[in-house]
Amino acid sequence: MRILPSLIVVAGLVAAMPAAAQDLAKGAAAVRDKALADSTGWDVVESLTTEIGPRPIGSPAMQRARDWGVATLKRLGFENVHVEPFTTNAWSRGAESAAVVGPWPQKLAILGIGGSAPTPPGGITAPIALFTSYQAMIDQPVGSLAGKIAVVTQKMPRNQDGSGYGYVGVQRRAGPVEAAKRGAVGYMIRSLSTDDTRLPHTGAGAAAGIPAAALSTVDAELLEHMVARGQPVTVHLEMASSVNPKADAWNVVGEIKGSEKPDEVIVVGGHLDSWDPGTGAIDDGAGVAITTAAAKMAGSMGRPKRTIRVVMWGSEEQEGSGAAYAAAHKDEAAKIIVAGESDLGADRIYSLSLPPPAYAHDAMKAFRASLAPLKVVVLPSPPRQGGSDIAGLIGLKVPFVDFNQDASRYFDLHHSADDTLDKIDPASLAQTVAVWASFLYTVANSDVDFRPKPAP
Amino acid sequence: MRILPSLIVVAGLVAAMPAAAQDLAKGAAAVRDKALADSTGWDVVESLTTEIGPRPIGSPAMQRARDWGVATLKRLGFENVHVEPFTTNAWSRGAESAAVVGPWPQKLAILGIGGSAPTPPGGITAPIALFTSYQAMIDQPVGSLAGKIAVVTQKMPRNQDGSGYGYVGVQRRAGPVEAAKRGAVGYMIRSLSTDDTRLPHTGAGAAAGIPAAALSTVDAELLEHMVARGQPVTVHLEMASSVNPKADAWNVVGEIKGSEKPDEVIVVGGHLDSWDPGTGAIDDGAGVAITTAAAKMAGSMGRPKRTIRVVMWGSEEQEGSGAAYAAAHKDEAAKIIVAGESDLGADRIYSLSLPPPAYAHDAMKAFRASLAPLKVVVLPSPPRQGGSDIAGLIGLKVPFVDFNQDASRYFDLHHSADDTLDKIDPASLAQTVAVWASFLYTVANSDVDFRPKPAP
Numbered sequence: 001m002r003i004l005p006s007l008i009v010v011a012g013l014v015a016a017m018p019a020a021a022q023d024l025a026k027g028a029a030a031v032r033d034k035a036l037a038d039s040t041g042w043d044v045v046e047s048l049t050t051e052i053g054p055r056p057i058g059s060p061a062m063q064r065a066r067d068w069g070v071a072t073l074k075r076l077g078f079e080n081v082h083v084e085p086f087t088t089n090a091w092s093r094g095a096e097s098a099a100v101v102g103p104w105p106q107k108l109a110i111l112g113i114g115g116s117a118p119t120p121p122g123g124i125t126a127p128i129a130l131f132t133s134y135q136a137m138i139d140q141p142v143g144s145l146a147g148k149i150a151v152v153t154q155k156m157p158r159n160q161d162g163s164g165y166g167y168v169g170v171q172r173r174a175g176p177v178e179a180a181k182r183g184a185v186g187y188m189i190r191s192l193s194t195d196d197t198r199l200p201h202t203g204a205g206a207a208a209g210i211p212a213a214a215l216s217t218v219d220a221e222l223l224e225h226m227v228a229r230g231q232p233v234t235v236h237l238e239m240a241s242s243v244n245p246k247a248d249a250w251n252v253v254g255e256i257k258g259s260e261k262p263d264e265v266i267v268v269g270g271h272l273d274s275w276d277p278g279t280g281a282i283d284d285g286a287g288v289a290i291t292t293a294a295a296k297m298a299g300s301m302g303r304p305k306r307t308i309r310v311v312m313w314g315s316e317e318q319e320g321s322g323a324a325y326a327a328a329h330k331d332e333a334a335k336i337i338v339a340g341e342s343d344l345g346a347d348r349i350y351s352l353s354l355p356p357p358a359y360a361h362d363a364m365k366a367f368r369a370s371l372a373p374l375k376v377v378v379l380p381s382p383p384r385q386g387g388s389d390i391a392g393l394i395g396l397k398v399p400f401v402d403f404n405q406d407a408s409r410y411f412d413l414h415h416s417a418d419d420t421l422d423k424i425d426p427a428s429l430a431q432t433v434a435v436w437a438s439f440l441y442t443v444a445n446s447d448v449d450f451r452p453k454p455a456p
Numbered sequence: 457m458r459i460l461p462s463l464i465v466v467a468g469l470v471a472a473m474p475a476a477a478q479d480l481a482k483g484a485a486a487v488r489d490k491a492l493a494d495s496t497g498w499d500v501v502e503s504l505t506t507e508i509g510p511r512p513i514g515s516p517a518m519q520r521a522r523d524w525g526v527a528t529l530k531r532l533g534f535e536n537v538h539v540e541p542f543t544t545n546a547w548s549r550g551a552e553s554a555a556v557v558g559p560w561p562q563k564l565a566i567l568g569i570g571g572s573a574p575t576p577p578g579g580i581t582a583p584i585a586l587f588t589s590y591q592a593m594i595d596q597p598v599g600s601l602a603g604k605i606a607v608v609t610q611k612m613p614r615n616q617d618g619s620g621y622g623y624v625g626v627q628r629r630a631g632p633v634e635a636a637k638r639g640a641v642g643y644m645i646r647s648l649s650t651d652d653t654r655l656p657h658t659g660a661g662a663a664a665g666i667p668a669a670a671l672s673t674v675d676a677e678l679l680e681h682m683v684a685r686g687q688p689v690t691v692h693l694e695m696a697s698s699v700n701p702k703a704d705a706w707n708v709v710g711e712i713k714g715s716e717k718p719d720e721v722i723v724v725g726g727h728l729d730s731w732d733p734g735t736g737a738i739d740d741g742a743g744v745a746i747t748t749a750a751a752k753m754a755g756s757m758g759r760p761k762r763t764i765r766v767v768m769w770g771s772e773e774q775e776g777s778g779a780a781y782a783a784a785h786k787d788e789a790a791k792i793i794v795a796g797e798s799d800l801g802a803d804r805i806y807s808l809s810l811p812p813p814a815y816a817h818d819a820m821k822a823f824r825a826s827l828a829p830l831k832v833v834v835l836p837s838p839p840r841q842g843g844s845d846i847a848g849l850i851g852l853k854v855p856f857v858d859f860n861q862d863a864s865r866y867f868d869l870h871h872s873a874d875d876t877l878d879k880i881d882p883a884s885l886a887q888t889v890a891v892w893a894s895f896l897y898t899v900a901n902s903d904v905d906f907r908p909k910p911a912p
Contacts, residue, residue, distance in 0.1 A: 046681060049678075050678065050685075052560070053560070053563075054562070054563075061561075104506060104507045104508070104509070105509075106735070107509075107510075196878055197655065197873075197874050198733075198872075199654060199655065218874070218876045218878055221878050222876070225502065225506040225877070229506075277654075278654070279562070417565065417653075417654035417674075418653050418674070420674045420678070421678070421681070422673075422674055423652070
């Protein structure tokens with residue numbers, strides 16, 4: 001007979017607990033193992049990427065995605081399946097092209113940054129002013145970039161926690177405004193990416209009244225090679241886009257109703273919208289799939305005591321769905337036990353943070369015991385991020401968790417044509433489902449409370 | 457004092473040789489070490505990719521590349537720099553797009569295959585017939601694909617010697633004709649590539665009178681997922697292209713004239729033309745750079761006894777330059793000592809084959825001794841491939857060599873937008889230059905003869 005070491009550890013922890021806690025721990029382990037062997041997560045993201053594909057807010061595909069979400073939740077047995085409509089600002093890409101016109105004519109691979117202004121018909125042609133760091137552009141005086149296309153080519157570091165993205169993100173988000181302030185007639189950045197393919201990576205930026213585009217990392221380096229020759233480099237940029245300030249959008253919701261305390265709700269989800277170049281597999285078909293599959297697994301052991309609610313948020317990339325959700329649910333906020341968003345791809349969870357007040361509760365002991373074979377570090381620090389779709393709930397003092405997925409290769413793919421199903425490893429995806437499923441199961445079948453106790 | 461093991465080995469081999477052979481061996485080692493420390497190879501490919509970029513045959517860029525080649529060879533001190541004009545068939549890409557129109561509308565990333573017919577204006581729309589192996593399509597009876605777009609999604613294996621490309625190559629080269637024969641109105645293949653990016657890979661195919669395109673590997677898998685659902689999948693394909701059957705083309709030539717036997721010539725080179733999506737860095741800016749730099753290094757020890765000739769062949773991708781070169785030089789063929797082409801990227805040479813008659817000659821002993829620190833296996837088998845631009849010379853019984861570069865990642869990049877400078881590792885590039893330089897030096901400064909001796 002062969003006993004897995006991880007099972008011995010779990011058995012040891014379980015033996016030290018009271019009977020109800022032992023039941024929870026056994027259930028958590030069972031839910032975990034069920035999730036590891038189950039294909040629901042993969043099936044959901046395969047279906048979404050194959051049958052819908054890219055689904056930017058304001059597009060017909062996003063309407064199809066809404067219907068897909070309703071049908072999927074119903075098919076998987078969720079209750080109270082419905083859509084919660086709202087309106088939001090939607091920037092839509094038109095035809096885009098860029099090329100060096102002199103001294104060494106070559107095409108450049110670009111994608112417009114969300115919020116970019118269109119160029120006049122026929123485009124603009126201007127010399128570039130290239131900065132290898134964002135700070136170097138910020139250091140330029142107001143007006144000094146008049147008539148130029150400002151180009152920032154700062155590189156993004158590759159880190160497991162994805163912190164490189166936050167670090168260089170300012171050059172996409174605020175950069176267009178800062179370039180315009182200094183007189184630039186256009187703005188281009190090296191894509192916020194760790195890849196070396198000739199595929200640019202888009203994303204949202206602040207509307208600045210000038211055209212703004214992301215170059216592939218390859219094209220950013222090509223411009224650096226040209227500029228190093230010491231001659232002025234001239235670029236032609238042609239971009240179309242449109243804006244609908246009141247685009248229809250929807251959060252799609254399904255529940256597993258609690259048997260004992262149905263008004264106590266756990267809210268989890270991913271976002272249904274995506275950028276347009278890829279099929280939105282890792283951002284965020286995976287998050288939709290992980291949380292949907294986890295809820296199904298958590299509910300598969302018999303109806304839970306509390307309600308588990310899955311939300312497919314409908315406008316994360318250009319914002320709107322988190323605020324709309326919080327506004328619609330503010331009266332319910334005090335009864336939301338905890339919220340979580342899965343929005344960092346499909347690679348495995350390597351660490352997580354729980355709200356400290358509940359750390360020692362039997363339910364969290366059971367949850368933590370179930371993590372041993374999944375190789376997840378439970379951090380001593382409190383959660384810090386949550387996710388943009390639950391930021392509104394966090395603002396309403398709803399407790400939240402951080403389940404940290406390995407983002408080492410996430411930014412090779414994110415917001416580019418390479419965000420596709422083939423990049424998802426089914427085993428890694430199943431690991432994330434197992435973590436979320438065990439969490440949902442233990443919280444939904446206990447009285448764990450993540451809110452700080454009032455001082456006595 | 458610290459003696460490198462590789463130097464001890466070389467010193468041992470050298471000590472066992474006669475004096476002239478010792479000089480050759482010392483010279484070969486010196487040329488090798490000079491090449492390892494020299495940046496000429498990198499500088500040449502950096503210049504070509506930055507200042508010219510993509511250079512398909514028949515394009516204005518190819519004319520600029522010709523002038524760049526002449527200027528580069530002159531700048532590096534080559535003699536008798538000239539162009540040898542010829543005409544050849546040139547297929548040129550126009551606007552191209554493809555999309556699934558039903559049941560699940562999505563755009564597809566494609567590149568036309570060279571030789572493809574254009575679609576009628578407005579494109580064609582037809583159901584696809586998908587085959588996961590080429591043989592499965594070949595097994596269909598004539599006429600059975602009437603009205604359909606045939607799709608072959610066979611995968612290319614990743615091998616160090618690049619043999620996967622030869623293995624699946626038939627689906628791009630002959631596939632369009634075979635599909636047309638069976639009645640197909642269009643033809644698409646999974647790109648001949650080992651990558652997983654959403655960038656398609658082009659290449660030449662036989663003209664078949666139907667539109668033919670390569671899907672990115674990602675899009676080939678997307679179609680497989682759709683077809684697996686059991687419903688007919690309909691694709692819209694729109695492709696433009698033009699053909700110039702007598703496009704101007706040029707082989708660009710430079711020499712280092714031999715001091716003792718100037719009419720005995722060693723011919724080496726790469727090809728100057730490239731496909732259009734990338735900047736032609738690995739295919740074949742690298743080959744141009746490697747052989748040009750190697751010749752310069754081999755000639756840097758004093759004028760060689762024989763002539764070293766570098767040829768930048770002008771139309772490899774769509775053929776023409778090898779045949780034109782052989783036709784123009786057939787009277788000289790008996791005096792061409794050996795020919796070699798570098799056309800498999802910029803990664804290191806891991807093995808090589810020499811024509812057996814000269815294997816034991818002192819010059820080849822000196823060459824082989826110089827390879828020890830470069831980690832190159834000298835194979836016991838004779839050369840088999842040569843390269844398409846020297847195939848014409850090989851047909852004229854000119855001896856040739858195979859210097860085998862590691863192609864493990866070559867087909868991630870080849871014929872796609874990802875064929876760019878940033879993919880070249882300068883240290884690997886320098887290793888290849890060192891191998892070629894030592895070979896050119898030892899052959900040019902000896903009387904080694906690679907032709908079989910007549911039977912006595």
